[in-house]
Amino acid sequence: MGKEEKFKEYVRAVYHMMLLVYSLIAIVGGVLIYAMIDPDFSAFKNDDSETYVAVEEIDEDLIENGIHVRTGFIDAEGLMTVINNCTNCHSSKLVTQNRMSKERWNATIRWMQETQNLWDLGNNQEIIVNYLVTNYPVEDKGRRASLTNIEWYELED
Template sequence: MNKNFDRSIKSLSVLLGVFIALIAILFGGLLYLKQNPEALRNQANEGLVEISEENNDLITDGIHVATGFVDDEHLQVVIQNCTSCHSAKLVTQNRMSKEGWKATIKWMQETQNLWDLGQNEAKIVSYLAKNYAPKNQGRRAHIEVAEWYELK
């Protein structure tokens, strides 16, 4: 009986130790995210952290942390109208001209039940065409080599 009691105490001690370690890791992670907004934005974009009221309007390095959108005029209009139906990532991964964004909005209205945006449409298109316009580059920027050397 004494052996079984000792095993039970050891098992409980191990479980308690694991529980305390998990709490410490969770607390440390939350403290890190609170002090490092860039990490919070990356975690939020990956769907690993939920954006709360406390950090919903946080702007870091010109980027709205909760959505990943560029901080610019009409940002809130874009957030209110675009992210109520889909992720901001769906917007930020695309690059279109003013005409392309208008055509996309029209397509969403015709096929996806997007409501009439009224006077907000011009604001949204202006924001998107400015901040998510096409870029004249390939899949990645050219690699700049400062100094070539010969392999021997």
């Protein structure tokens, strides 16, 4: 082994040693900083003390004031069929904002089946469409009402 190869080997060994030392410094420094913030290391304790907050379980099918809490859908016949089929791919908000007629809903479902890989809904399609048309009917939005009782004024230059 020549001098140049020995030197390269020495540099490589020093480099690896420096990596080890810097890694240890980083780890020890992190632990020391954490110890200053949380001297009891309470995040690592596994006891049932009162300092821990219990996670409340949420009832996925809870209905309050006629509204399915998790989705915001109106509680009516066909609700669970709509939840089980429509919210697999998108949010309930997307469903409820699209107020369509029976024909438009059926056309939209056909489009989703042809282009978006929606499965065949079978008898559920009629249940879903009836639920949506009944609870989220088409709205005539039109223009807003004209403003009345307005006090007009001139803007100064």
